[in-house]
Amino acid sequence: MSNKNIIQTPSHLSLFDKTNNVNRPIDYRTGIFDTCERNKLEKRYFNISNIKYLLNQIKLKLGKEYNLNEEVLTLVMTNMYTSNYNIMNVQDMNDKMLTTGVDEIKSLLVSNHIYINDKTNTYTLMDRPQMTSNKIEKQLPRYSFY
Secondary structure (H helix, E strand, O other), rough: OOOOOOOOOOOHHHHHOOOOOOOOOOOOHHHHHHHHHHHHHHHHHHHHHHHHHHHHHHHHHHHOOOOOOOHHEEEEHHHHHHOOOOOOOHHHHHHHHHHHHHHHHHHHHHHHHHHHHHHHHOOOOOOOOOOOOOOHOOHHHHHHHH
């Protein structure tokens, strides 16, 4: 009998992924198509007429106590657009803006109002306290400890 070592495959090789290296053509048109569709949505969503429509609808929901302007609206619209990247329809984006965006606008306007109020009011120190009670005799005596 010969002393030949039998070569065995290590047991850990079965843990590795087995990929099939099939040369599949990459279709770049789908990515370009999605980008073009996204750009069309962006142009329609940030159109001046759509901004004015959303501004009027949100003003109706908020009432007259909040002073909403286009800058705040476009800021929240941008946040909604970037956070909801899966929505591909202008009407759905507007609906999302009119439901969840109103709360964000409201909180921005309230915090801005508080900031402006704090900024315009100057800080005044309190006056020194004065004794206004007639119960001076009932107070504890003052001792000086050296």
